[in-house]
Amino acid sequence: MKTTATEVVIALQFADPLPHLNAIQIASITDGFAEFPRFAELPVSGPMPYSLEQLDGTEPINGFVASFPRIALGSEDGDRTLTFQADRLTYSWVRTAELLDEDDYPGFDELVKELQPVIERFATLVQETANVTVSYKVAELTYVNVIPTRTPDNEPIRLSTLFAFLAPVPNSPGVNGYFHAWNEKLGVAEGVLRLQVNGPVLYAPEKPGASFTLAGTFLISDAQQLPQELLAVRQRIGETYGRVLATGSAR
Template sequence: MAKKLSFVRPPVHSVVLSVFLQPLSKLRTLDLAPLRVEWRHQYPELQELTPLPSWGPQEPESVQFVQSGLSWPMPMCVFVTESGDRRIRFQYDRFVFSWHFQPDGSGYPGFEALKAELSEKFERFSKLSHEAVGEIPEVKRVSVEYVNNLLGMTAHEAMAGVLTGWKAECAFPFAKPDYSGFRVHYCEYEENPSIGVLVGVDSAVGEGVEDEIPDSSNLSLSAESDIESDSDFWGALDDAHDVVTGVFEKVTSQRMRQGWGETE
């Protein structure tokens, strides 16, 4: 089990927990209408968007041309809180819960609390889907994504730190870039080959636009795991989070973690 990290001022900007399903081709928006009634006070804003392409490989026979009598695919349904700090998205092949937090990390309750919130909402979605189409939604993949805000640190400074293990500083040879970023992807993470990992650094929105906005960047970490039939997908979600935690410790310095108030 990975080391549990805890901070007085966690740098967490946003978290996205995703559950990907074997496509439920017969599922329709009206089948899930009770969710609008049950969640409307907590999530008053509702949107219906063009569905995202299937997350899995497409079979050649699955391509259909629009013609008379052909059903439209289920749209992506989005439930949003009034403040916009929480968002639930779902369609025929996925269920995604995202949270946004204040720049100082206030309000971040920890992974277990977020997972419990996801579990409650997903179980209700699963029950209604099962009743409507006669299939129990089968989870085929899970993913965990954290975006952490590095206040006072430009993206090229963060890139130099991550790539050198924080052993060298960055002196950019040109004028300050309007944007900089990079990605490192591992199909099989060395400490858990069943999990893929993505590490990213990007300039934060608004970086350097106004003097009162400090230079800052975003450190994004995500891990995903495919689920075998009859496997414990909640356990796989825990494993993915443990990997994200381990990677976070590797790509940040002890000084940074002390600045966030790391606790034992």
């Protein structure tokens, strides 16, 4: 089965949450990212568990006070988004081309290359605006892949067929929705790999599909080695993608 990457997200959790930022301070930070002219305020994202114990509730997750909304800055083309909230900075790519059109994914190496100056500029702006030094403790890399639920000829595809590798009831006419998730130790770093399949979902307005999401969350061992650690996690995600679907790998 072939899936298509529709979103790749790199999230970095701060070692210490940011203090309250007022509207003027937020504007000073967002003005420093002129290449992201689209502005939105979004609900705050939840915690970033990085161990199986945190996921099953036997180890507490340090909370934070959402002292200001999640701020989202989008590129003019809509394919890059930068967000920040009290506990994290996130950089992401979103597919803007149709699933069956030519792929517009720039590649993981390019995204990591773009991320580094964003990290440095954000730290400088926060230091100048709020007199706070930014450092990072946890990173998360997420791949969202979509499987169309219709053929190129617009014929419907059963969810039980799409998810046959997870053994739902074969060809059952009653499977109108499907959800399956599991967690694994990350292995390549101190962290956890979360996997989820879900369908149907809308990957674009009036575009139904099914999704396969893989997210690796891990403790950053060395800030200077973050690109290499992200690459190792990306490779782990790719290997798992190939093992589960028995075809290809996350790119």
